[in-house]
Structures are given as structure tokens and as C-alpha cells.
Amino acid sequence: MKGKNLLYCSALVLMAALSACTSVTIDEYRQGTSHIVAGDSVVLLGRRHSSDYETEPDLVNCIGKIISAGDSGVNVVGEREFTDQLYPWFEPRTAPMSMKRLDQIAERKEFANVLENYKISYIIWIDGNTETTSSSGSIGCSIGAGGAGCFGFGTWDKESDYEATIWDYKNRKTLGTISADAKGTSYMPAIVIPIPLIARVQANACKGMAAQLHSFLKPNAGINAPGPQ
């Protein structure tokens, strides 16, 4: 019994040691300083105009949750709520691609009123996606009268590439861009049972992007979120 427990503990330690790693690179380009005051809000919107990828709504939610958390959090308006209120001006094919276009749309009184009611200071566009860039290996599973089991080894690489563009709505100018590139390799060895060692590429890109975005919007405040792993 004692030997069995030791075996389980060793397996757990081995799994922890082998857990897949992710590297995250964050770049920031600032064109001006942010002036977010108490009561002001920001909205995070995913860019959805490209035909071959789509910025994941869960990534946008993830960044929003992190930058709005804690005492130093920023008020974040939900993406779907915002696009519903301003339908049809923020749909994938109608959303403004430039500040000039936003300026034209904002001439509409109803539009400006909605943004004023939400106290929107900044519109933050998130563009990019996470994709599997390569995969190799194979795992075979079989079932028989004596039981079932798998054997083999699989590995795959994932890459996240996101860019956040911060629009200053009140002053009608682009304030800066933040990019987050993350890479990681996941492994799946299978000896009777498959053991997934997953690299949390998108989650780490989200955390890195959110931390940088928070410091961009509130340079003097900390953030209650763990850094990239």
C-alpha cells in the first residue's frame, strides 16, 4: 500500500516537472498618456472582419475579467451588451476600422448618447487568434476482453498572436498598441492512459496582454493577476 502511494506521488511530481511551458513576449507602443478617472469605462471588442480567423470571444472576456478585477480594476463594458446597444454599427462588417470612421458615426446623436451613458473613455480593439502550428506523433487505443488501453506519444505546438489597439474616444485619437505573442508545446504521452501536458498558450497570452493593458490604462496601479507561466 505504502509502495503504491509512493508510486502515485512520484507520478504526480513527474507530471508537474514535465508540465508544458509557454513563452510570452509583450510589446507596447505608446502614442500618448491615458487619463482614466473614477467612473470612466472601457470596452474591449474583438476584430472579426478577417475571413480566415476570428478573435476568440473567450480571449476578449478573459482580458476584460483580469483588467476589471480588484480595487484598481477598470470598469469594462461587456462586448455583446455594447454591440447590441449600438447595433448595427459594431458588427464584423460594419465596425469602424479607423478613428476617422468612428468620428463620422459618432456624429449620430443616439450613438454618442449611448457611449456617454456608458462613460466610455477608451475603445480597445483586440485582433488576433491562437492556432496550432504543427503536430506530430500518434496514439493508438484498443479495447479487448481483458480491458482497454492506449499507447503512443503526441505533441503539438500552439501560437498566439494578439494586438490591442487603444482608441481614446473622448479625444478621438489612437493612444497606443500592445502586442502579445505566445508560443508553447503540448505533450501527450500514453502508457495505458493518456497523460495530457497542455501548454496554456492562449491563457498566458491573455494574462500577459491584460497585465500590460492594465498598466497602460492605470500606470500607477497594480493588478491582481498572476503573470505568464
Next chain:
Amino acid sequence: MNRTAKIFTLISLIWLAGCENSLVVKGNFPAPMIDKLPHTLGVYYEPEFSEYIYKEKSEDRSMWTITAGPAQVDVLSKVLPKMFTSVIPVNTLPSPENPSQAELIFSPRIDEFQYALPRETKVNVFEIWIKYNMRIYNAAGQLLADWLMTAYGKTPTAFMTSKEEAVNEAAVMALRDMGATLSLRLPEVPEIKAWLVDHKPNPLSDPNAPLTQDPDAPPASASLSKALTGTHSEEGL
């Protein structure tokens, strides 16, 4: 039937069920924030449109059945009342012998409906593409515009938990796209634009416009009559 045969039958049934997917498109569609055209629109939905069901016919693909008719009527019921000052349902298309009370009649049709799954395209998105034929008639039933409009919606794979949920979300996005394009582009369709120029309402029909005539004088036109009874009109897009 022995135990092995029972297990084999069960697995076969599960496998066969896995090849058929059925979905009734459901979603919440917002009303658009646009200016109304100062005209009365009649809406006529053919049953082929209001009860539209897409059934995959290709044997090489999964047997998808997508019921989109009620959802697209739902979108239009939110969009059209924001596009025109008055929207009335009509039971049939008008004719010179039987003209409509509405100034324009809108009767949409689906020409094509397509879907694509990540397994087929190797792109991590579920896609829905719908080709509409937006037909607009005048009160006498004469076809004014035959506007071919495409609507497109997609949703990433990672976000959704099941294929049905993902295809539903892609369909909802396509219907939102249809509503957005219709509400913003209809007044720009050349035939409709020309009709709107020819049927500009009398400026006196705006109750907010300053009256330059004697308000006690008899109305000179139907639109002036509407103005005096308080019909509101706004500029088009």
C-alpha cells in the same frame, strides 16, 4: 441476441446518430439604431422564407438540418420597424387590380444557404453563408428592386462546446449581418434610391418643421394631412 451483438448494435446506433445534426436557430436580435424612412412598408413572407429549413443533400457530408426561417423573421421584425415609419404585414403581393395600402412591399427570398465546418475547411471557424434575394415592389405590385444580398457569420471552434451550438452562433452572426446590411444599405440600392428621390415626402409632413402656411387652410395633399394629424417623419440615411 447475444451480448456482443447487442453492444455492436448499440455502438452502430450511436455512430449513426453522430452523423445527423439538427438545429433550430435561436438567438436574441437587437433593434438597429438607424433613422427611419418616412414611408409605409408592407411585408410579405412566403412560407418558403418564414419556414425555411436547410437540409444537407450531399452524402459526403454530415446530415445537417438547420431551421432558419423563424429566426430570420425574428430579425426582420426587429429591423424593419426601425427602418420605416410604418410597417404592415400583407397576405399577398399587390397587383394593379389589387394595389396595396403600403407604399413599398418587401418580400425576401433565400437563394442559397451554405455552411462550412472546421473539419472541411481546415480553418478553426464554423461558417454560415446565406444569399438573399431582397425583392421590393411598389404599391401596384411592380418589381422595383431585386437586390441580391449575402449574409455571412462565423464563430471560432474553441469558444463553443458543441457543433450545434457553434453552428447556431454562426447562423445568429449571419442573421445579424443580414439585418445590419439591410438597415444600412437598402437606401443605397440604386432603384430604391431613385424611388426615394421621386417620393420625397412633403416637407410640411414634418410636424417639427415651422409652418409657413395658414394652419387653418385646407390640406393640399395627403402628406400635409398626415402632418396635421401628427405623423412623424425623419430624414433617411
